[in-house]
Amino acid sequence: MTSNGRRWGALAALTLAVTLLAVDGTVLALAVPALTADLAPTSNQLLWIGDVYSFALAGLLISMGTLADRIGRKRLLLIGVTGFGAASLLAAFAPGPGWLIAARALLGVAGATLMPSTLSLVRNIFPEPRRRTRAIAIWSAGASGGAALGPLAGGLLLEHFWWGSVFVINVPIMLLVLVAVAVLVPESRDPAPGRFDPLSALLSVAAIVPLVWAVKDAAHSGVSASVLAAALAGLAAGTWFVRRQRRLASPLIDVTLFARPAFSGTVAASVIAVFAFSGLLFFFSQYLQLVRGYSPLQAGLRELPLTLASIAVVVVAVRVMTRLGVGRALGLSLLVTAAGFVVLTAGEGAGGYGVLALGLIVIGLGVGIAFTASTDAILASVPPERAGSASAVSEMAYELGVATGIALLGTLHTMLYRAWLPDLSALPGTVRTAVEESLASASQALNGDALLAGAREAFADAMQVTSAVAAVLLVIAGVLAWKLVPRHAGPAASPEAGRHEAGEHEAGEHEAGEVVGTIRPM
Template identity: 55%
Template sequence: MTTANAPAPVRAGRREWLALGVLVMVVLLLTIDGTVLYLAVPSLTADIDPSATQLLWIGDIYSFVLAGLLITMGNLADRIGRKRLLLIGSGAFGVASVAAAFASDPETLIAARALLGVAGATLMPSTLSIVRAMFTDAGQRTRAIAIWSAGATAGAAVGPLVGGVLLENFWWGSVFLINVPIMLLVLVAGYLLLPESRGGSEQPVDLVSSALSILAIVPLVYAVKHWVGTGFDGSVPAGAAIGLLAGWAFLRRQTRLSFPLLDVSLFRVPAFAGAVIANTLSIFAFLGLLFFFSPYLQLVREYGPLKAGLAELPSTIASLAVIVLIGVLVARLGTGRAIGAGLATGALGLAGLGLTASLPSYWGLGAFLVVLGLGIGVSMTLSTDAVVTAVPKERAGAASSIAETGYELGGALGIAVLGSIQGAVYRAELDLPAALSPADTATVRESLAAAVVTVTDDGAVTAAREAFTTAVQTTSFIAAAILAVSAVVAWRVIPSTTTETGEGHVHARTSDP
């Protein structure tokens, strides 16, 4: 859809670009917080001794809660003010970070991570909708969204590096405590620089729809995680049934409300629907990979935390390079085909990681991390741009929340599904010495991290490392296949009409089918 009758756009100045820096800082921190914990898994396991199931919940509860609340918070931001909600969320995020840093048992850490998810849900949609409100010029907005997207992608990739630096010098709780000074800076700079903006509706958020959106997301994710990770039992169909029923009721209610939480008619626009799907699948594969790739570097290749973080740096650098390449790609291919090419490139990177994981040299892994970073960076940047520019300005918060829900739900599902598959393959591939004690056998089967820390039988630890490597390879190939299919869908479904802007940047405009 286009905005041909809108007032002439006003070009952003220095204040807006400085404000963009604040917003990128927020999204960078939020995505770092989603991945920084991965490197802390070995030291965290040794300290508070979580079970394998608790470890998965520590990793994915943050994203589950974010995904469940983002639609509600995006609409709330449109109504009460995006700046106001962002500043409230920043303060809450800092408090929750302190609680997580000093958690003394798995249950407390899971609860603190859930609170971080609640606070994070107030921040994510506000950042993107404020970008849309500040940058009304099409060329500037495309560039600003590219920078915002680079922050989101780089945050997911740079998390392990930040974690490595901290864990080389401090205890595992430091990966949360670093949030506090950054959020204090955001509170001050955001208050001074960010403009306030709202949507057109003064209607209150529909609480029934909010509850239904949460019931639709969390039980479904739980059912998938439990089935793949633990096995099929009565909770799997029960969770799936609750989620599907709540999702049906939620969508039905949205079609009847004058001011819905989710405007389902948006999904009739190919650019919007295809972009949301591409965004979700990109982060599904990327975060699902990072969840087991960082432990692989530490526990199989025996890298220290800092070295493991540096080993993942090529994907970060590649995702940042996308800012330079994005205009050329859209000019040559158009939005839909460029997103499809990005997803295909990401699939190639994942397949390459699977092929090189068992090789002694790092260089193959490093090269394919570059390929993966480029592909995911392109698909995420362009899909986010397509989402927020396909709706009227007053619905920016709601549209942003849909994009972010796809991001967080994709990340949560990636961790749950790919992480659980990885664990199942690991256990299936174990070939342990016959003389190993029952206690040590149970420890090795629980996780590689527990085996490395507590088991003294070198043969058992070697077998566990080999099984873990096989599991990494299998899961990488599965993720690659998912991205390859999504690349074909994006290429064929998302429109690829392009329009040159006066700055030499390319702004993709979509038309109704």
């Protein structure tokens, strides 16, 4: 294998790892009906099963990203791959909701070692700006495509196996990733990392986890003394963390980056976009099964246009970003995604599948470019030796968006569903509780009762409102990116860097066929 071929082979291995992580983040949505029937979780436990993976991941990303810079990104990636496979087995054979929540938390811990490692390795394997952007586009296609591929993979498995199979499948794939990374991926680290500060690592967790928990619990149960206490504790830890980073010679994160509108605007737009995307996706698979009546496999196949569109857009992502610039490409792609959500809102209230498919295609096209543009802008803002910590910020934005999106949009949907249910006063208490819990439990409790049609209608109406809210949030994120993120983000914003990138344009276009030819066999 040539040196150049080895680089693209390494990218394929890293993309496979992040694709599996993204699949794991959404595959569970399709398994909710089967999981509910087997483990009988409460609505709060069900949200925790969906949320805790992202909570644990987000809380540890900063520490793991900086640790990767110090001990070696490849080494940490190999450790994370092994841990992810082991945690997958624990989740697959969970005997109850509590066990599954704990196993999902362990998956999040392992995922925190994987996400920044893969992205920072991509940053260092491809130091040239144009090749880096193309590599990030492929990596992002793995992330966005994997998120959308989760329902299809879940549908194929659930058609023939029990719900735990969506976790068992992780093990052989992680073994393949383990071998490919060990053989193809070069090691890299910060040559002068400085001292790792354990207190900063602890403060980063103490800041993020309580704040996210407070948002989730307030959305589900309302504002309480425990919610306020958690929020204040998180804010206090965050303030301490920021002050400490300003004083340290080797901080976990260069917090001065957030003073730059380009950087902070990109991060904010990313959080809002992922919030809208993931919060709705979590319930869309349930909508297809429980309202439209599709089997898990049929539902997964009907989400396939989103997957194909988000992967196909990698072919044009670099050209779009070159022509429009990072800021306008990011802003426009988020507005396109918002338009897709508007179409989806109309489709959820209409019969047939065509309008839904059109909405999914538009969303996939927008999301594919948005993920590439935001990730590239964040990574371009730091030198290669700090790629781990920058990758952690990028992934933290993604995971915080996932966690809070499921929590807040999921809670909004649940509240609307309960508010719009038909009169349940004639039902026995246990049956009424099951119907109010979720549509999945209502489908079992009512078992064809005439009230089930009313429950399905309430679920669909709630989905329409949630989709509309997601569209509004995406418009806000798009405007934010258009206004704050410049044409060239980070060090590339200098005139010299701009001329250098322009000089690479012709060579970069020549590489496109080579890249596609290398990846196509995968």
